[in-house]
Amino acid sequence: MLSTPPLIRRTDASVGTQDPLSRLQRALLQPYDLTGHPLLERQSARESSARTYPRRIPLALRRGRGIYVEDVAGRLFIDCLAGAGTLALGHNHPVVVEAIRRTLDDELPLHTLDLTTPVKDEFVETLFELLPPRFARDARIQFCGPTGADAIEAALKLVKIATGRQTLxxxxxxxxGMTQGALQLMGNLGPKAALGGAVSGVQFLPYPYAFRSPFGLDAAGTSAASLHYIDQLLADPEGGVPRPAGLVTELIQGEGGVIPAPDDWTRQLRRITEGADVPLIIDEVQTGFGRTGRMFAFEHAGIEPDVLVLSKAIGGSLPLSVVVYRGRLDRWTPGAHAGTFRGNQLAMAAGTATLRHLQQEQLAEHAAAMGARLNRALLELQRVHSGIGEVRGRGLMLGMELVDPAxxxxxxxxxxxxxxxxxRLQRACLERGLIVELGGRHGSVLRLLPPLIITEREVDAVVExxxxxxxxx
Structure with missing residues (x-):
């Protein structure tokens, strides 16, 4: 039975114990006035110009529970950004809070570098139990810095050292990610422009984005042409690209516009990389741990990667990232990748609690069901509104591409x-109590990443x- 944390309750008499969805109905009738708060004014005055989310989501938050957050003005919102997918169980889930409290009460050292502890050992065992058995039997794990970008950096070092090659x-x-090495793998030119747009040692490949096919073909033709291009690139002795150290991919491009790779394309990509002896690095920072309706996105295609990059949900809302990889690649020397905060004990405790709850409550299956319900409803909206070009995604990682029909x-x-x-749509949603993000080419895709505990009733409220x-x- 799916267990959902208690809903946000206000202690003041004006709200009492009212159902949060009833509260949000009022925002539909009378949209919120999002007038700035002094906290936002100070943030704007003092924080870096590189800040992003507050520019389009001007909120100062004071509490959160489940899929809901409340701002300092007492306005309630459904959070379909959820820490960019970090909050698999939503805000302040009881199992996560209890794990953190228990760790604090046990007086475990909170900072241990890469020294082991019972909490760390339990985390590793729990994670490996979720991996495909054949992959887990021979796998190694490297704990990285707090972010997925650092895990990507580690993965790049790993394959370069193991293969003796440099091209990616x-x-x-x-x-x-946004670190220098990870940035070189990014398709979006904007963040790289100020750095000279350097892409040293990286060859970019066409992704099977059928709606905006790079080949001008239909879905099947786009997938086939993408695979043929990659196959020929690796086989052609005069193709101009040295044999790479690895191939890095997401199986659903998140920031790129919620673009899922077809399962057969993924299987063929695995065949091509194996045949060419090129390690396949799958970035599951956002797709991992039930988000797509399976524990890992690569499981939909029935394949296994050589290198698996994990972060976001793995820490149960706290910073943590790891790389899990095949034992044959374990050729680097002590200190080849390190980081002060790779021993975050609270994150490991919260992560273990989250991973176990995901499995016990079958939240991957729940995400598949809720995602199907949300996808059907969004397709209904598309039939009514010509400004929705495409609805796509998998599980509870969905997107709507906005177009100009005229x-x-x-x-x-x-x-x-x-x-x-x-x-404009993002702002209108926010005024009515829904937090969503944008992404994709030209920032034209409305992205939905709700916590995996979302219910049918809450899905319907999001669509409304x-x-x-x-x-x-």
Missing amino acids: LAFQGGYH GATDPLGRPLAAPERAV IIGESMKTL
């Missing part, structure tokens, strides 16, 4: 992306808010 293959539209079309005859409409917000366009 990555995909157009990919996102793997404007120009691309070579495939599809309306062009409408980033200004996406920004999006539907009402679409009317404002």
Whole structure:
């Protein structure tokens, strides 16, 4: 039986113990006034100009529980950003809070570098139990710095050292973090422009993005052409690309616009990389741990990676990242990758509690069911609103590409992306009590990453808010 944490309750008499969805109904009738708060003004004055989320989501939050957050003005929101997918169990889930409290009460050293503890050992055993048995039997794990980007950096070092090669293959539209090495793998040119746009040693490949096919083909043709291109690149002795140290991919491009790779494409990619002796690095920082309806996204295609990069949900809302890889690649020497905060005991305790709860409550299966319900409802909205070009994704990782139905079309005859409409839709959703993010080409894709504990009733509320917000366009 799915256990959901208690809903947010206000202690003041004006709200009492009212159902949060009833509270949000009022925001549908009377959208929130998102007038700035002094906290936001001080943030704007003192924080770096590199900050991102507060520019489009101008909220100062004071509490959260489950899929809900409340701001300092007492306004309630459904959180479908959820720490960019970090909060698999939502905010302050009881099993996570209890794990953290127990660790503090036990007086375990909170900072241990890579020295082991009972908490760390339990975390590793729990994680390996979730991996495919054949992969887990021979796997090794490297604890990294707090972010997924550091785990990507570690993965790149790992394959370069193991193979003795330097070139890397990555995909157009990919996102793997914002550190220097990870940034070189990014498809988006914007963040790289200020650094000279350097992509030293990285060859970019066409991703099977059928709606905006890089080949001008239909879905099947796009997938086939992408695979043929990769196959020929690795086989052609005059192709101009040295044999790579590894190929890095997401199986659903998140920041790139919620673009899922077809399962057969994934299987063929695994066949090609194995045949060419190129380690396959799968970045599951955002897709891992039930998000797509399976524990890991690669399981949909029935394949196994050589290197698996994990972060976000793995720490139960606290910073943690790891790389899990095949034993044959374990050729680096002591100190080849290190980091002061790779011994975060609270994150390991919270992570163990989260991973066990995901498995015990069958939340991957629940995410598949809730994702299917949400996807069907969004497709219904698409039938009503011509400004929705495509609905896509998997499980509870979904996106809607916004287009201009009255404007120009691309070579495939599809309306062009409408980033200004996406920004307006995001704002309209926020005014009605729904936090969502944008991504994809030109920032035209509305992204949905709700906690995996979301219920049918809450899914329906999300769709109702999006539907009402679409009317404002």
